[in-house]
Amino acid sequence: MKFIQTMRRETRDAAAGRRRGNESTSKDTAPSSNSQESKFQDSDDVAMFAKLPKLRDVPEGEQSELLRLKLEACSHVFDFTNDTYQKGREAKRLTLLEIVDCINSNQKSFVNASLMRAAVDMVGANIFRALHVKSRDPLAFSDPEGDEPNLEPAWPHLQIVYEFFLCFVVANNVDPKVAKQFVDQNFMMKFLDLFDSEDPRERDYLKTILHRIYGKFMALRSFIRRAMQHVFFKVIYECETHNGVGELLEILGSVINGFALPLKEEHKDFLVKALIPLHKVKFLAAFYQQLSYCMSQYVEKDRRLAYEIITSILRYWPVSTASKQVLFLNELEETLELTQPSEFHRLQDVLCRRLSMCITCPHFQVAERSLFYWNNDFVVKLINQNRHKMFPVIVAALYRNSKQHWNSAVHGLTFNVLKILMEADPQFFDECAAKSRVDEELQEQAQREREHRWEHLQKLHDAQTGAN
Numbered sequence: 001m002k003f004i005q006t007m008r009r010e011t012r013d014a015a016a017g018r019r020r021g022n023e024s025t026s027k028d029t030a031p032s033s034n035s036q037e038s039k040f041q042d043s044d045d046v047a048m049f050a051k052l053p054k055l056r057d058v059p060e061g062e063q064s065e066l067l068r069l070k071l072e073a074c075s076h077v078f079d080f081t082n083d084t085y086q087k088g089r090e091a092k093r094l095t096l097l098e099i100v101d102c103i104n105s106n107q108k109s110f111v112n113a114s115l116m117r118a119a120v121d122m123v124g125a126n127i128f129r130a131l132h133v134k135s136r137d138p139l140a141f142s143d144p145e146g147d148e149p150n151l152e153p154a155w156p157h158l159q160i161v162y163e164f165f166l167c168f169v170v171a172n173n174v175d176p177k178v179a180k181q182f183v184d185q186n187f188m189m190k191f192l193d194l195f196d197s198e199d200p201r202e203r204d205y206l207k208t209i210l211h212r213i214y215g216k217f218m219a220l221r222s223f224i225r226r227a228m229q230h231v232f233f234k235v236i237y238e239c240e241t242h243n244g245v246g247e248l249l250e251i252l253g254s255v256i257n258g259f260a261l262p263l264k265e266e267h268k269d270f271l272v273k274a275l276i277p278l279h280k281v282k283f284l285a286a287f288y289q290q291l292s293y294c295m296s297q298y299v300e301k302d303r304r305l306a307y308e309i310i311t312s313i314l315r316y317w318p319v320s321t322a323s324k325q326v327l328f329l330n331e332l333e334e335t336l337e338l339t340q341p342s343e344f345h346r347l348q349d350v351l352c353r354r355l356s357m358c359i360t361c362p363h364f365q366v367a368e369r370s371l372f373y374w375n376n377d378f379v380v381k382l383i384n385q386n387r388h389k390m391f392p393v394i395v396a397a398l399y400r401n402s403k404q405h406w407n408s409a410v411h412g413l414t415f416n417v418l419k420i421l422m423e424a425d426p427q428f429f430d431e432c433a434a435k436s437r438v439d440e441e442l443q444e445q446a447q448r449e450r451e452h453r454w455e456h457l458q459k460l461h462d463a464q465t466g467a468n
Contacts, residue, residue: 195244249290
């Protein structure tokens with residue numbers, strides 16, 4: 001134990017000496033000596049780790065104290081923007097690997113609050129930093145899927161720190177009642193800010209660790225949900241872009257799956273205020289799959305929510321963006337598969353109007369995707385059950401397609417759907433077809449009358465101009 005205390009005192013004295021040395025050299029030394037100072041600094045950093053013996057070389061009773069010293073030493077953050085501190089960085093990397101190996105082999109490592117504090121402080125010192133974020137000009141064209149992400153230069157250290165923190169969170173001997181003093185709300189707010197990192201490797205670790213924290217720290221669950229909601233609000237109403245929305249929604253999908261029934265009003269408000277408005281975001285394609293999964297999880301928990309989700313999707317419909325319309329049509333079909341007939345009856349009017357507009361859309365992908373709805377037996381069944389409201393509008397749209405649409409594939413699908421509707425109720429289909437022809441004739445007649453009136457006005461104008 002005396003040996004550990006001696007090493008701890010020497011480590012602190014060395015750190016204080018380095019700080020004093022840095023202050024003096026910054027005042028008295030010329031810029032030309034910077035490289036020499038860096039060499040001395042690197043040798044001091046190496047000595048800081050070299051003075052500490054291996055954890056396996058000390059008695060078991062002294063390992064906790066030595067582990068704390070190593071954690072304090074690893075709180076020192078190195079600059080990875082140049083090659084100045086290579087030896088020091090390597091010494092720290094080996095020390096981090098030793099700590100992780102020790103924790104994996106000894107599950108009794110974190111037995112007291114002081115050691116937990118040292119562990120959380122070390123993690124915070126390494127991962128909490130200013131992120132490298134590209135300039136986001138809303139007027140500039142960019143493809144978020146095609147742009148290369150900025151990889152974190154300090155990843156050789158960060159990866160091991162995240163691995164250590166994951167081991168810390170899942171360790172059986174880490175009591176959440178004690179650890180929550182250090183993994184608190186302030187820590188979690190900073191942790192969630194890291195999800196905006198451009199490095200997908202880091203976001204993957206963050207996702208795994210946050211999921212584990214949510215499962216273990218019961219007292220933080222409500223706060224984590226509110227913090228996620230805050231991130232979504234920023235994306236919806238402020239910045240429009242965030243690198244970690246997909247990962248947060250992936251965690252949220254698992255969280256929703258564990259909600260108890262009946263759903264609390266708090267969870268329903270989260271859906272209406274934070275999740276559904278995410279459909280308005282310009283870069284929806286970056287997290288569409290995760291968002292769609294969250295929507296389906298909510299509907300599976302409470303089928304009555306299908307009406308709220310579908311009507312909101314129809315309200316946010318991206319009429320000028322064909323690629324987003326296809327995504328909306330995909331999600332709409334998935335939600336309709338979980339919709340009860342009573343809820344479908346309530347939304348049939350708005351749904352029918354939107355579906356008819358998609359069928360006649362000039363963009364062939366939108367028209368194709370909407371016509372593919374008739375390949376879904378459940379959706380076809382719902383439409384047939386409400387055919388007296390829906391058939392007249394849909395049949396009219398299909399007849400316009402058969403005469404006016406430019407794409408041959410859409411023509412073929414249109415005739416297939418007409419055949420399906422005809423087989424569902426031949427008599428009513430004939431009535432709808434006849435009504436469609438009458439309406440079309442009336443529209444053509446109204447158009448001719450309108451053109452005739454404009455010609456008459458033009459002649460009057462020309463006559464008056466000639467007279468003058």
